[in-house]
Amino acid sequence: xxxxxxxxxxxxxxxxxxxxxxxFIPILxxxxxxxxxxxxxxxxxxxNEVISNCRMPLFDNLSAAPNGTYATYSTSQGYYMxxxxxxxxxGSSASLFLSFSPVIYEVxxxxxxxxxxxxxxNSRWAGLFAAFFVAIPRGWAMISLIGTCPLAENLGAVVxxxxxxxxxxxxxxxxxxxxxxxxxLLGISLLIHPVTYFYLVITIFVYVVLMCIIKRHGRMLxxxxxxxxxxxxxxxxxxxxxxxxxxxxxxxxxxxxxASLQPVYPVIDFYVVFYEVGGLVLFLSLMxxxxxxxxxxxxxxxxxxxxxxxxxxxxxxxxxxLRPLLANVPFGAFIILSHRVMMPYxxxxxxxxxxxxxxxxxxxxxxxxxxLKCQISFKKAVAAFVLxxxxxxxxxxxxxxxLEYSANYKWASWAKKxxxxxxxxxDNTNASDxxxxxxxSLGEVVKTIAKRPIVFTLSxxxxxxxxxxxxxxxxxxxxxxxxDENLAQRLLYEFNVSYVIVxxxxxxxxxxxxxxxxxxPDDSFPLYLQWMDSKEYxxxxxxxxxxxxxxxxxHRDRLFNGEISLPEVEP
Amino acid sequence: xxxxxxxLMILFVYFLGEQTYVRFLLSVVYVLYLPGYSLxxxxxxxxxxxxxxxxxxxxxxLSIVVVILFCFLLNYSPWGIRLTPLIIGISLFTxxxxxxxxxxxxxxxxxxI
Numbered sequence: 001x002x003x004x005x006x007x008x009x010x011x012x013x014x015x016x017x018x019x020x021x022x023x024f025i026p027i028l029x030x031x032x033x034x035x036x037x038x039x040x041x042x043x044x045x046x047x048n049e050v051i052s053n054c055r056m057p058l059f060d061n062l063s064a065a066p067n068g069t070y071a072t073y074s075t076s077q078g079y080y081m082x083x084x085x086x087x088x089x090x091g092s093s094a095s096l097f098l099s100f101s102p103v104i105y106e107v108x109x110x111x112x113x114x115x116x117x118x119x120x121x122n123s124r125w126a127g128l129f130a131a132f133f134v135a136i137p138r139g140w141a142m143i144s145l146i147g148t149c150p151l152a153e154n155l156g157a158v159v160x161x162x163x164x165x166x167x168x169x170x171x172x173x174x175x176x177x178x179x180x181x182x183x184x185l186l187g188i189s190l191l192i193h194p195v196t197y198f199y200l201v202i203t204i205f206v207y208v209v210l211m212c213i214i215k216r217h218g219r220m221l222x223x224x225x226x227x228x229x230x231x232x233x234x235x236x237x238x239x240x241x242x243x244x245x246x247x248x249x250x251x252x253x254x255x256x257x258x259a260s261l262q263p264v265y266p267v268i269d270f271y272v273v274f275y276e277v278g279g280l281v282l283f284l285s286l287m288x289x290x291x292x293x294x295x296x297x298x299x300x301x302x303x304x305x306x307x308x309x310x311x312x313x314x315x316x317x318x319x320x321x322l323r324p325l326l327a328n329v330p331f332g333a334f335i336i337l338s339h340r341v342m343m344p345y346x347x348x349x350x351x352x353x354x355x356x357x358x359x360x361x362x363x364x365x366x367x368x369x370x371x372l373k374c375q376i377s378f379k380k381a382v383a384a385f386v387l388x389x390x391x392x393x394x395x396x397x398x399x400x401x402x403l404e405y406s407a408n409y410k411w412a413s414w415a416k417k418x419x420x421x422x423x424x425x426x427d428n429t430n431a432s433d434x435x436x437x438x439x440x441s442l443g444e445v446v447k448t449i450a451k452r453p454i455v456f457t458l459s460x461x462x463x464x465x466x467x468x469x470x471x472x473x474x475x476x477x478x479x480x481x482x483x484d485e486n487l488a489q490r491l492l493y494e495f496n497v498s499y500v501i502v503x504x505x506x507x508x509x510x511x512x513x514x515x516x517x518x519x520x521p522d523d524s525f526p527l528y529l530q531w532m533d534s535k536e537y538x539x540x541x542x543x544x545x546x547x548x549x550x551x552x553x554x555h556r557d558r559l560f561n562g563e564i565s566l567p568e569v570e571p
Numbered sequence: 572x573x574x575x576x577x578x579l580m581i582l583f584v585y586f587l588g589e590q591t592y593v594r595f596l597l598s599v600v601y602v603l604y605l606p607g608y609s610l611x612x613x614x615x616x617x618x619x620x621x622x623x624x625x626x627x628x629x630x631x632x633l634s635i636v637v638v639i640l641f642c643f644l645l646n647y648s649p650w651g652i653r654l655t656p657l658i659i660g661i662s663l664f665t666x667x668x669x670x671x672x673x674x675x676x677x678x679x680x681x682x683x684i
Binding site: 012050051053054055056077078081082084085086088089090091092096097100104108111112114115118119155158159162166175177178181184185188191192237 | 580583584589590594595598599601602603614617618624625627628629631632633635636638639640642643646650651652653654657658
């Protein structure tokens with residue numbers, strides 16, 4: 001039986017190699033100079049700032065939020081500092097380290113999940129199956145958190161199960177020495193990625209309340225409070241480093257806007273959960289969830305509590321009438337933007353529950369504490385082997401899908417394609433020249449590579465700007481036909497925009513209809529360009545027909561700058 | 572192990588200097604594993620049940636805590652987040668933790684019955 005248990009180490013090694021390889025594919029495809037997504041360019045900018053100034057910058061000069069608001073680099077400071085330390089010590093470029101970070105944090109995450117499953121279920125098979133399920137995600141979980149791009153969520157994903165495991169050890173195993181450790185790590189999660197902290201605090205709260213009700217154990221409440229009090233050091237650090245939490249309300253307002261644009265990407269429904277987690281894991285975790293309560297397996301209650309919280313957040317975000325109310329609550333944005341739960345807090349928890357169900361109920365003879373372990377029969381060993389093979393076979397489409405997803409993830413090569421545009425902007429324009437692009441996401445890359453300010457992007461830093469709605473009007477009116485031309489000119493004048501960039505066949509924001517649109521599909525693009533060329537205040541000064549980008553200079557003296565009132569729109 | 576990684580890291584940073592993949596891998600271990608590992612070694616003098624893969628997972632978690640808090644300290648100190656203060660701080664921390672852990676382990680080992 002010992003031999004069967006030791007097999008799990010070989011399995012773990014295979015899972016680690018698989019998980020790391022999936023994250024390594026974008027590096028093989030495009031190298032380390034270009035990151036695998038667009039948002040991480042903000043992280044790259046922050047890390048470069050820390051390295052060049054030797055301090056954490058208070059704000060980002062290139063963000064839309066006004067300087068002095070402390071909002072722009074206020075979150076994820078811990079992540080930026082850790083990445084800077086690693087970059088400095090490794091002697092590499094920040095982009096090299098950030099490119100590799102998904103691989104590094106993926107290995108750490110899989111190890112943590114393995115330990116979590118092993119400890120909670122007292123079976124290495126539970127840990128192994130959970131790690132296997134986590135290694136092959138899809139959709140949001142693949143994109144951001146444990147996925148292919150270097151975001152703060154990568155690190156937050158590792159911290160999330162680790163804090164839960166340590167807290168579980170404090171409460172169930174009554175190991176007091178882990179109290180300080182879990183409190184410290186909970187605090188650090190705030191400095192790494194506030195979403196992680198928010199979800200952890202709610203999960204701990206729900207878990208403690210459930211334990212108090214079910215087990216009538218008041219001591220749980222004290223332990224929960226102790227952990228929260230220890231983590232308060234991070235709240236103090238965060239408070240003294242930014243001195244202002246006012247941006248939270250701006251962010252929730254921005255989140256409300258994001259949730260109101262069709263198609264609604266950042267609000268997920270249960271179909272997305274089903275598609276991304278997969279029927280197998282969902283079924284296994286559901287069985288485990290039911291059995292937690294039927295069999296009174298309170299050891300797993302922490303995972304059940306976490307899944308209740310995550311599904312609760314998804315359900316709340318789907319109630320449209322609730323969103324304005326949530327927008328007035330601190331951290332309400334993390335509920336409105338429910339895609340966050342897939343990055344990858346919910347998939348992690350469901351994978352753990354699924355792994356535990358397999359080990360606890362489907363492979364009971366491989367449990368270390370099982371009395372049958374010394375008398376394992378040949379038939380049972382064969383049955384166990386067949387079961388494992390069946391799981392692997394059922395998961396093959398998921399493995400294939402993850403590999404394909406990673407290989408086809410286009411952002412790195414897409415950003416690389418526009419390198420001549422960034423170079424031109426850097427060499428031929430002034431540092432203070434403001435740009436506007438019809439492709440919203442590419443703005444982050446322009447800010448980082450060309451180091452030029454962009455009027456509007458969908459990144460967190462730009463959503464906290466007080467004049468968000470005005471910027472959205474500008475974004476729509478300049479690029480979409482049918483908007484008031486005077487409005488576009490007035491806003492171009494007000495925001496001092498010097499260059500307008502049109503990228504072929506890209507979606508843009510239509511604020512009036514509250515949706516993303518393709519203003520110029522391929523077949524009508526020449527007509528669209530004619531329309532842009534006909535604007536007398538715009539002059540085309542640089543273009544690349546092959547790459548499909550067109551740069552216009554804005555003649556400020558020809559712009560309409562009279563008074564004009566913005567039409568009223570609400571998110 | 573802790574001493575040799577520390578020595579190798581200092582060698583790579585100050586004497587070999589170049590950006591190599593060996594230095595990259597070594598720095599990942601040095602920053603994301605070593606500080607936590609030395610702290611876990613210290614903790615295991617009280618909490619003996621931590622071992623195997625569990626130790627690796629906790630080492631990673633504690634390393635994050637140690638390095639981020641140290642970076643915050645440096646950020647508000649006159650030195651700032653620079654290479655030399657980082658190397659000195661992390662090396663000192665790991666060596667002190669290991670020293671204390673070793674002393675405690677030996678004391679327990681040779682404790683008169």
